[in-house]
Amino acid sequence: MYIIKNSLKNLVRNKGRNFIILFVAFLTLTSVTLSFAIWKISDSSIQRYKDSFFMDATIDYDWEKLEKDFPPTEIVNEDGSVTQESSFELEELTLKDYQKFSHSNCLKSTQFVISAQFASENLTPVPNNLHKNQEIVSIDGMTLEELMKFFHVNTREEVVKELGGETELKKVLDTKDDTAGSLVGYTDISYVEEFVNKEKNLTQGHFPEKDGECIVSSKYAEHNKLKIGDTIEVSGPSKSDTKIIPLKITGIYEASLSETMAEAWGEFYGSVYTTYDTVADSDFHWISPIRVVFQLKDPDSAERFEKELYQKGMSEYRFLSYANEKSEYQKNTEPLKNISHIAEIFTLCAVVIGSAMILLISLLNVRERKYEVGVLRAMGMKKSAVAVEFVFETLVMMVVGFVLSILASTLLSQPIADVLIENLNGASTNLSPAAILLCGLTALGLSVISGLCSVFTVMRHEPMKILSERN
Amino acid sequence: MKLLKLKSVSYIYKGTTKPVLNNINMEFKTEKLYAITGKSGVGKTTLLSLISGLDTATEGSVIYRNEDIATLNRDRYRASNIGVVFQSYNLLTNATALDNVVLSMNISGNKDKTSEKKQMALEVLNRVGIDSEKAKRKVLKLSGGEQQRVAIARAIVHNPDIIIADEPTGNLDSSTERSIMKIFERLAHEDKKCVIIVTHSATAAEYADEVFELNHEKTHKC
Numbered sequence: 241m242y243i244i245k246n247s248l249k250n251l252v253r254n255k256g257r258n259f260i261i262l263f264v265a266f267l268t269l270t271s272v273t274l275s276f277a278i279w280k281i282s283d284s285s286i287q288r289y290k291d292s293f294f295m296d297a298t299i300d301y302d303w304e305k306l307e308k309d310f311p312p313t314e315i316v317n318e319d320g321s322v323t324q325e326s327s328f329e330l331e332e333l334t335l336k337d338y339q340k341f342s343h344s345n346c347l348k349s350t351q352f353v354i355s356a357q358f359a360s361e362n363l364t365p366v367p368n369n370l371h372k373n374q375e376i377v378s379i380d381g382m383t384l385e386e387l388m389k390f391f392h393v394n395t396r397e398e399v400v401k402e403l404g405g406e407t408e409l410k411k412v413l414d415t416k417d418d419t420a421g422s423l424v425g426y427t428d429i430s431y432v433e434e435f436v437n438k439e440k441n442l443t444q445g446h447f448p449e450k451d452g453e454c455i456v457s458s459k460y461a462e463h464n465k466l467k468i469g470d471t472i473e474v475s476g477p478s479k480s481d482t483k484i485i486p487l488k489i490t491g492i493y494e495a496s497l498s499e500t501m502a503e504a505w506g507e508f509y510g511s512v513y514t515t516y517d518t519v520a521d522s523d524f525h526w527i528s529p530i531r532v533v534f535q536l537k538d539p540d541s542a543e544r545f546e547k548e549l550y551q552k553g554m555s556e557y558r559f560l561s562y563a564n565e566k567s568e569y570q571k572n573t574e575p576l577k578n579i580s581h582i583a584e585i586f587t588l589c590a591v592v593i594g595s596a597m598i599l600l601i602s603l604l605n606v607r608e609r610k611y612e613v614g615v616l617r618a619m620g621m622k623k624s625a626v627a628v629e630f631v632f633e634t635l636v637m638m639v640v641g642f643v644l645s646i647l648a649s650t651l652l653s654q655p656i657a658d659v660l661i662e663n664l665n666g667a668s669t670n671l672s673p674a675a676i677l678l679c680g681l682t683a684l685g686l687s688v689i690s691g692l693c694s695v696f697t698v699m700r701h702e703p704m705k706i707l708s709e710r711n
Numbered sequence: 712m713k714l715l716k717l718k719s720v721s722y723i724y725k726g727t728t729k730p731v732l733n734n735i736n737m738e739f740k741t742e743k744l745y746a747i748t749g750k751s752g753v754g755k756t757t758l759l760s761l762i763s764g765l766d767t768a769t770e771g772s773v774i775y776r777n778e779d780i781a782t783l784n785r786d787r788y789r790a791s792n793i794g795v796v797f798q799s800y801n802l803l804t805n806a807t808a809l810d811n812v813v814l815s816m817n818i819s820g821n822k823d824k825t826s827e828k829k830q831m832a833l834e835v836l837n838r839v840g841i842d843s844e845k846a847k848r849k850v851l852k853l854s855g856g857e858q859q860r861v862a863i864a865r866a867i868v869h870n871p872d873i874i875i876a877d878e879p880t881g882n883l884d885s886s887t888e889r890s891i892m893k894i895f896e897r898l899a900h901e902d903k904k905c906v907i908i909v910t911h912s913a914t915a916a917e918y919a920d921e922v923f924e925l926n927h928e929k930t931h932k933c
């Protein structure tokens with residue numbers, strides 16, 4: 241116990257020597273803590289900017305490359321006009337393709353808008369006003385004979401040509417004759433264009449919040465006598481789709497398309513909006529992606545992601561196109577990265593230089609220390625007791641240095657961050673627990689250096705030698 | 712009572728070949744004041760460092776109460792059984808006289824209350840001629856004679872059996888020398904200690920009950 245008391249007294253007795261050590265320790269710890277804090281603050285500003293920076297990407301056709309590799313052929317029509325026809329057809333990307341692409345650690349998330357026709361026993365499409373006097377004619381579910389009659393042709397080939405492909409024909413033949421609208425599933429309403437550009441607006445109720453909820457147009461509701469709270473039952477468009485999905489109506493939207501356009505496209509009113517998962521999990525045939533937007537984690541991962549897409553089988557005639565500029569990102573992050581880097585180096589330097597200075601001072605103090613060791617040991621104090629006394633002295637000093645540094649750093653971190661970092665992006669300038677921990681560890685390191693010097697002095701020298709050398 | 716005995720003690724400093732001390736035999740008893748004299752460089756200080764357990768003999772042994780101090784815990788021996796007044800005092804110069812004396816009590820294992828220890832230290836300091844005001848001064852700010860007295864107080868405060876002093880009057884004027892020697896005399900005769908002082912002052916040697924002269928050939932009992 242007296243050892244502890246004596247070391248506290250000793251601290252006061254040797255004010256001069258201890259003041260220098262404390263001062264150097266304080267400077268070192270404060271520099272370490274502050275530069276570490278600045279380093280972390282700039283890093284977190286970068287991170288915050290990254291998080292807030294939405295780098296949206298979509299997959300587009302590379303028309304230039306397509307035209308270069310497959311020059312379009314010109315076809316002269318009967319009336320003398322010329323149409324250009326591409327000699328290469330790129331297959332559409334399916335929902336499965338997109339889902340495969342979306343499994344990537346380059347992405348923050350992927351936004352989907354997908355759609356599929358649906359059939360229903362008790363719902364019918366809104367009649368097209370243009371053909372008010374006529375019966376609405378839908379080719380869905382027609383037989384080949386009916387289709388030949390409809391197109392006024394005589395062969396199957398001609399029907400295929402009219403429909404634009406073998407698959408189209410198969411699809412028409414396989415479609416139920418009671419298709420009643422289309423189901424649109426989305427992950428985020430702000431990616432559904434018709435709602436973003438206000439062609440459609442929710443007027444009653446709310447957007448679907450859970451799977452199995454939907455909204456319908458006011459015209460569709462009126463035509464089919466539906467209201468909020470009703471449940472409609474829909475099934476897939478193919479004759480082989482038997483699963484029936486109940487959808488609860490939670491809202492009604494108004495389609496504010498010009499009258500003529502609306503009339504020309506009665507289907508416009510037939511869209512039933514629901515969640516992405518409801519549609520994706522429906523097992524309906526022919527679910528087609530309307531819009532798929534990849535949200536990259538940060539612009540730095542764009543290249544990596546594109547490479548990944550090609551590896552996963554994306555055609556070379558497609559590429560990733562970005563909704564926003566990469567340069568803006570760089571402009572905002574580059575200075576922060578520099579500050580972060582400089583602060584990192586500064587932290588390291590402060591640790592190294594501070595340790596070196598403490599070592600130097602401790603070595604210079606060895607002479608004085610040696611005399612103390614000699615006196616105490618000659619009086620019969622045990623080696624271990626002398627060592628404990630010296631180490632305790634160092635520890636007390638470092639604890640004081642630590643506390644002062646934390647105080648100073650707390651006061652200074654905000655103003656310094658304000659000066660150095662132009663755009664904090666809302667990052668906190670408070671001293672982080674990590675900075676306090678580092679300060680503590682550095683203080684401990686300095687104590688070890690200084691303490692080892694004294695302990696070494698105690699252990700290595702015999703009191704007689706020390707005293708006789710001095711005299 | 713036979714307290715301390717040197718048996719055929721020889722000592723050679725590490726890295727040298729010539730022995731400084733060669734086959735020394737001496738005996739010391741309680742209640743006696745001994746003086747060891749001899750030319751400078753003859754090995755008086757070396758002898759004291761062997762007696763005080765700061766060093767061990769190359770050959771022979773130092774026996775304290777029938778035990779070879781080479782086999783004792785010499786930290787404990789220095790802390791409790793012997794008090795040393797060094798030629799150059801070896802006080803903690805930044806500390807007060809009082810703190811130096813109290814520290815010696817602490818090291819010897821005195822567990823009394825701090826205030827009691829301080830009281831006792833002050834009494835001892837007063838006894839050797841340091842008043843309370845001077846006791847609270849830093850050692851640095853005391854004269855040579857005063858530092859000598861503090862060193863004596865530090866050496867006797869923990870009540871050791873043996874007190875040794877290396878040229879305690881070496882750089883003091885003659886009246887101070889006499890008063891210091893009187894302290895040692897009292898320690899031997901009144902406090903019943905075994906006091907051994909190294910000196911080459913004839914005045915100092917006069918106070919001794921027994922004088923040893925150390926020379927390169929042989930130790931003479933005068």
Ligand SMILES: Nc1ncnc2c1ncn2[C@@H]1O[C@H](COP(=O)(O)OP(=O)(O)O)[C@@H](O)[C@H]1O
Binds near residue numbers: 754
């Ligand atoms: N640490 C040492 N190493 C080697 N020789 C020493 C050492 N200390 C003292 N000596 C030598 O030992 C001899 C005796 O020294 P010392 O005991 O101090 O003599 P005294 O106190 O009688 O004047 C001297 O010749 C001195 O040079």
Ligand SMILES: [Mg+2]
Binds near residue numbers: 757798
């Ligand atoms: Mg000497």
